[in-house]
Amino acid sequence: MNIKTKLYKEQLKEWPEMGHHIMAQFDDEKVIVYQSYRPEIGNFAFQNQYFGGAFSVHRMTWIKPNFLWMMYRNGWGTKVGQEIVLAIHLKREAFERYLNQAVYSSFQNDIYGSKEEWQAAVKNSNIRLQWDPDHDPYGNKLVRRAIQIGIRNLEIVKYAKEDILEIEDISEFVKEQHQFVLNNELDALLTPIEKPFIPSNKQTFKLLKLSGE
Structure with missing residues (x-):
């Protein structure tokens, strides 16, 4: 597995307790994101290292x-x-591109001038x-907020094949760690090393209402 892990309880001491944060494992080249699928889709993606087969580019992912x-x-x-359960090693530039295009799924009166303006932005955007x-x-x-990003239309076509560096099947790792949770043994629980991701575009940082800098 090409994901770096650390004891959950050790990480807990380092993580912010509140605010809006993009908690992720990343470096200069990639950002790791997660998705879960039925075997027909998940196995195809892992074996072929791209999304195809039963995966639909006509619905938001x-x-x-x-x-x-x-x-959760x-x-x-x-x-x-x-x-x-898949860990997708996404090109960092692609992840940043998604963030730069993102439109909120719900109306934000401090960002959009009117509901009509927001609805138009939603209609024209490929990223939620x-x-x-x-x-x-x-x-x-x-209390801390976590982000999820929806991808559709032209961007989902790019996501499926062009934006991905590697796809890992981490289902067995997830099952192993779940047992520690079920047994109330959080001292043994391993989770991927994560820290707050800061977009390079300052306007995007502001738009996402991120906490920190």
Whole structure:
């Protein structure tokens, strides 16, 4: 597995407790995001290193850079249709491109002049963004907010084949770590190393209402 991990409880001491943060594992080349699929789609993506086959480019796909938010969403890979958990090594430039284009899924009166202006932005954008409560390993809500990004139209075509450096199937790792959660053994729980991601575009930083700098 090409993801760097660390004990959850050690990371917990370093993570911000509140605010809007893009928690992710990243470097100068890539940002790791997570998705879960039924075997037909997930296995194809892992084996071929791109999204194809039963994967549809005609519907929006959502990516999540935060591992524990993904685990909350897919029930640690136990939900039907989300059994195959993928770690997608996304080109950093692609991730930044998504952020720069992102339009909120819900109306924000401090960003858009009117609901009509927002609706027009949604219609014309290929990228959606949504802030949700982050979650702990047990699925409990946190004060800190976690981001998820929706991709569609021309951008989903690029995402499926051009924007990805590597696709890993981390389903077994997820199952192993889930056992520690089920047994209340968080001292042994490993999670991917994550820290707040800061977009290079200062206007995007402001638009996303990110906490920090």
